[in-house]
Amino acid sequence: MTLFRQPQSVALSGNIRPGDVHPVILHEKEFALWRGNDGVAHLWRDRCPHRGMRLSFGFIRENHLKCLYHGWEFRSDGSCQKIPAHPDLEPPTTLCVDTLPVIEKFGLIFAVSDTQKSSPSTHQWQPVRSLFFDFPQEDIVSKLNQLTAISFEESGDIYLSDDQMFACGLQTRSGRQCALHMSTRHRSRRIRLDTARRMVRWRHVITEMVK
Amino acid sequence: MTVTSDMTTLRQWYPVAYPNQIRPESTYDTTLLDQRIRLSRDDHSQITAHRLADDNSEMATIPIVQRFDTLFSTLGDSPRPLPQIAEFSEDDRRIIHCGSFRVRTSPCRIVENFLDMAHFCFVHTDVLGSIDRPEVLSYKTEYHPETDEIWAVDCQFFQPTASKSAAASGQGLMAHYSYRILSPFSVMLYKSAMNFAGRFDAICLFIQPLSETDCLCYMPMAILDNVSTKTDIIDFQQSIFVQDGIILENQRPKLMPLTPRSETPTRADLSSIAYRRWLKSSGVRFGLQSVEGS
Numbered sequence: 324m325t326l327f328r329q330p331q332s333v334a335l336s337g338n339i340r341p342g343d344v345h346p347v348i349l350h351e352k353e354f355a356l357w358r359g360n361d362g363v364a365h366l367w368r369d370r371c372p373h374r375g376m377r378l379s380f381g382f383i384r385e386n387h388l389k390c391l392y393h394g395w396e397f398r399s400d401g402s403c404q405k406i407p408a409h410p411d412l413e414p415p416t417t418l419c420v421d422t423l424p425v426i427e428k429f430g431l432i433f434a435v436s437d438t439q440k441s442s443p444s445t446h447q448w449q450p451v452r453s454l455f456f457d458f459p460q461e462d463i464v465s466k467l468n469q470l471t472a473i474s475f476e477e478s479g480d481i482y483l484s485d486d487q488m489f490a491c492g493l494q495t496r497s498g499r500q501c502a503l504h505m506s507t508r509h510r511s512r513r514i515r516l517d518t519a520r521r522m523v524r525w526r527h528v529i530t531e532m533v534k
Numbered sequence: 535m536t537v538t539s540d541m542t543t544l545r546q547w548y549p550v551a552y553p554n555q556i557r558p559e560s561t562y563d564t565t566l567l568d569q570r571i572r573l574s575r576d577d578h579s580q581i582t583a584h585r586l587a588d589d590n591s592e593m594a595t596i597p598i599v600q601r602f603d604t605l606f607s608t609l610g611d612s613p614r615p616l617p618q619i620a621e622f623s624e625d626d627r628r629i630i631h632c633g634s635f636r637v638r639t640s641p642c643r644i645v646e647n648f649l650d651m652a653h654f655c656f657v658h659t660d661v662l663g664s665i666d667r668p669e670v671l672s673y674k675t676e677y678h679p680e681t682d683e684i685w686a687v688d689c690q691f692f693q694p695t696a697s698k699s700a701a702a703s704g705q706g707l708m709a710h711y712s713y714r715i716l717s718p719f720s721v722m723l724y725k726s727a728m729n730f731a732g733r734f735d736a737i738c739l740f741i742q743p744l745s746e747t748d749c750l751c752y753m754p755m756a757i758l759d760n761v762s763t764k765t766d767i768i769d770f771q772q773s774i775f776v777q778d779g780i781i782l783e784n785q786r787p788k789l790m791p792l793t794p795r796s797e798t799p800t801r802a803d804l805s806s807i808a809y810r811r812w813l814k815s816s817g818v819r820f821g822l823q824s825v826e827g828s
Binding site for chain 2: 353369370372373374375376377380391392393394406407408409410412418
């Protein structure tokens with residue numbers, strides 16, 4: 324399943340812990356973002372192939388996701404391993420959730436069109452926060468640069484601050500909604516919290532600028 | 535919204551209220567298949583029903599009948615008759631309804647959930663199913679041409695707390711079920727009654743589609759239980775329904791898809807497969823994803 328030309332940042336790595344599953348919207352489509360207990364993140368279409376139940380309501384068992392409705396269990400590659408109603412039945416190999424490849428770098432999770440290698444440095448990066456806006460993402464970083472002492476430069480699919488200590492990723496949720504995810508490799512908890520607090524103000528000011 | 539042009543859907547009776555929702559000399563406005571309607575009770579306790587125009591004025595009269603302690607109406611000519619359910623006339627049964635539940639999804643999804651046993655242990659854990667006994671044993675479906683109904687028979691499922699009366703016994707049991715699909719958007723089940731060997735509780739689900747993806751569900755029951763209070767019985771049914779509501783409003787798409795491979799069934803879904811096939815052959819389009827849209 325390929326949907327985007329540009330890689331899309333869907334969440335902050337540190338906010339999706341092993342055993343978590345979250346709903347994510349990308350280009351008006353619903354996805355379930357989850358992390359197995361092996362630490363690997365997955366982005367699946369938010370729909371069980373059986374009866375359409377949203378998989379973001381499911382639960383993680385080891386490195387599998389189980390649907391809430393009937394407990395159908397899916398392996399990390401999206402294939403169905405088990406149908407509890409029929410313990411002796413081997414699920415057909417065609418029974419599979421639609422999946423999107425993801426990579427993690429700079430403390431961000433990206434949906435990509437094909438699998439690339441993750442940056443090994445991801446664990447040094449910590450989540451600051453995500454902001455959600457009710458307008459398209461054009462120019463959102465240039466607006467951010469007008470507001471802050473930090474200046475972000477585009478670097479491939481991410482934006483890095485001058486001092487390389489902050490990173491931002493963008494997410495198109497729909498034609499009218501976007502999100503910005505910011506991470507940092509500052510070790511100081513105080514800097515992270517201060518920045519997260521200031522981001523809430525930026526969100527307000529940027530929303531006013533767009534009006 | 536305009537009223538559907540789906541003639542099969544128009545030619546059905548639908549629940550529109552419980553009698554006690556309309557007080558003497560008052561009115562009750564609601565919506566049926568995107569058509570706003572008004573029920574009125576006069577000072578002789580007679581109930582009438584009308585279509586409403588955009589300005590709220592009353593237009594043509596529509597029929598209203600009371601059955602199963604529920605008021606039914608229709609927007610179509612010569613509707614399919616309401617079903618015969620003998621249990622509602624048996625003297626030793628209690629006729630109880632559990633309020634109407636709003637569920638924002640297609641009526642087809644609601645019927646299918648009602649027919650489904652495989653979700654008991656995941657959605658109604660420790661009540662209608664036990665997580666360590668999820669197996670759905672083989673059952674049969676039948677078509678009854680004389681009533682144009684689909685039945686699912688010989689259904690059984692292990693239940694820790696099958697009903698309000700079974701809860702008192704404190705042990706699980708193998709509950710026996712039969713299901714009847716009574717019309718495109720109504721269905722009922724017969725379930726082995728605790729302490730009444732060989733007899734079955736009759737539990738109905740009649741759906742009032744406000745629109746294609748917004749419904750009110752009515753659940754009149756004719757049950758055998760001389761122990762539980764009415765409040766206990768209603769609480770039990772409502773707690774079950776609340777759990778189903780979470781599932782139903784989070785199925786995607788809301789309109790049920792009928793195209794092959796859009797949803798993959800398994801053996802436990804035999805009744806769902808029969809229901810979907812019957813909807814298609816009956817010409818129902820309401821509540822279903824259009825083929826072009828899939």
